[in-house]
Amino acid sequence: MKKFENGLSVGAIIMAVLGLVLLIFPSITNKVIVYALGLALIGYGIYRIIRYLRRDVMIAASDHDLSAGLIMIVTGLFMLIYSKVVIGILPFLFGLALIFGGAMSIQSSFDMKRFGSARWMYHLVVGFVFAVAGVVALRNPFASAMVLTRFVGAGMLIEGVYMCGADLSIAKLRKAFRGDDNIIDGQ
Secondary structure (H helix, E strand, O other): OOEOOOOHHHHHHHHHHHHHHHHHOHHHHHHHHHHHHHHHHHHHHHHHHHHHHHOOHHHHHHHOHHHHHHHHHHHHHHHHHOHHHHHHHHHHHHHHHHHHHHHHHHHHHHHHHHOOOOOHHHHHHHHHHHHHHHHHHHHOOOOOHHHHHHHHHHHHHHHHHHHHHHHHHHHHHHHHHHOOOOEOOOO
């Protein structure tokens, strides 16, 4: 079974799905997202603590499962208890996600250039567009939170779909460059 070389494709899919949800349901999603993330963090934190307790001492000591689990549980509880505060900063966090995604797209363009792709400049421009969209979201020039949420949702959806395609393109270039058969190439 072939494996992804990195987790970018999974993150891109999550970003696209989250963007679609924000775009379609802007008024109810902020609260749902905060509660879902809070519960997910608590659940994953509990999993990490259980994993720490069940693992061999030598492995457990180097993975920081206990501290990571505790931090996740506390963060999840904070999100549930202070959901209004978290909801207030969600557009800011989503704007940051667009900026970080843009930065990753810019790096991908340079990786593509290093592999000899003729289309690297296209990816560079797209990366800058996503970064600018993130800055616009952070500045919040919109009349309502719903418009901002839809703007961010559209940006995240487009960026997620783009990142999936870019990941596949880079994987193909790596495969051609190295002759590596263990990378998903989209074929």
